[in-house]
Amino acid sequence: AQKVTQAQTEISVVEKEDVTLDCVYETRDTTYYLFWYKQPPSGELVFLIRRNSFDEQNEISGRYSWNFQKSTSSFNFTITASQVVDSAVYFCALSDRYSNYQLIWGAGTKLIIKP
Amino acid sequence: DSGVTQTPKHLITATGQRVTLRCSPRSGDLSVYWYQQSLDQGLQFLIQYYNGEERAKGNILERFSAQQFPDLHSELNLSSLELGDSALYFCASSPLGTGARETQYFGPGTRLLVL
Numbered sequence: 001a002q003k004v005t006q007a008q009t010e011i012s013v014v015e016k017e018d019v020t021l022d023c024v025y026e027t028r029d030t031t032y033y034l035f036w037y038k039q040p041p042s043g044e045l046v047f048l049i050r051r052n053s054f055d056e057q058n059e060i061s062g063r064y065s066w067n068f069q070k071s072t073s074s075f076n077f078t079i080t081a082s083q084v085v086d087s088a089v090y091f092c093a094l095s096d097r098y099s100n101y102q103l104i105w106g107a108g109t110k111l112i113i114k115p
Numbered sequence: 116d117s118g119v120t121q122t123p124k125h126l127i128t129a130t131g132q133r134v135t136l137r138c139s140p141r142s143g144d145l146s147v148y149w150y151q152q153s154l155d156q157g158l159q160f161l162i163q164y165y166n167g168e169e170r171a172k173g174n175i176l177e178r179f180s181a182q183q184f185p186d187l188h189s190e191l192n193l194s195s196l197e198l199g200d201s202a203l204y205f206c207a208s209s210p211l212g213t214g215a216r217e218t219q220y221f222g223p224g225t226r227l228l229v230l
Binding site for chain 2: 035042045046047091099101103107
């Protein structure tokens with residue numbers, strides 16, 4: 001069955017530190033999609049990135065970067081030089097044909113950035 | 116701002132009552148999704164509509180129903196409310212009806228409290 005595991009329930013770092021949020025997924029499908037969303041304290045869900053399984057290129061967007069490794073079924077998210085505004089819950093999600101292409105969510109990682 | 120709007124932002128009601136949550140998708144998006152986020156069950160997909168038709172169903176209770184209108188806005192109706200229905204309800208939209216093969220953009224959510 002499909003599954004997304006975010007083993008880190010909560011991470012706390014001091015501002016300007018780099019931090020990596022782990023995401024491990026399980027799927028039998030060969031074509032699937034991976035996502036990261038951010039949920040700040042205000043509650044809304046903000047889309048960060050979508051990655052197709054056939055595109056293993058890592059991506060960088062400003063201070064954010066994503067490392068997709070099919071060999072280890074991981075899609076990790078790194079924030080460089082963290083800022084207090086990065087404090088949020090971050091969700092990793094998967095969709096494939098077995099989920100009828102609906103999102104299967106991880107439990108989320110709460111990231112606390114201390115000034 | 117994702118462009119998806121949800122009303123109301125907060126709703127407090129009593130057990131046994133019925134409420135209606137409203138969602139307007141991003142301009143041009145034909146598909147609407149409803150999600151429930153609760154403390155014990157995390158984020159769960161409820162139902163998807165595409166251009167007025169039900170496209171996919173998730174863990175939606177029989178007491179809950181939804182519809183999408185010709186102007187593409189959607190309503191989620193929750194009836195015979197129980198304490199356990201207290202949650203954050205999100206609406207998301209996407210251009211087509213391909214589920215999470217495309218990016219879903221989320222509204223700010225409606226926080227429902229059942230007393």
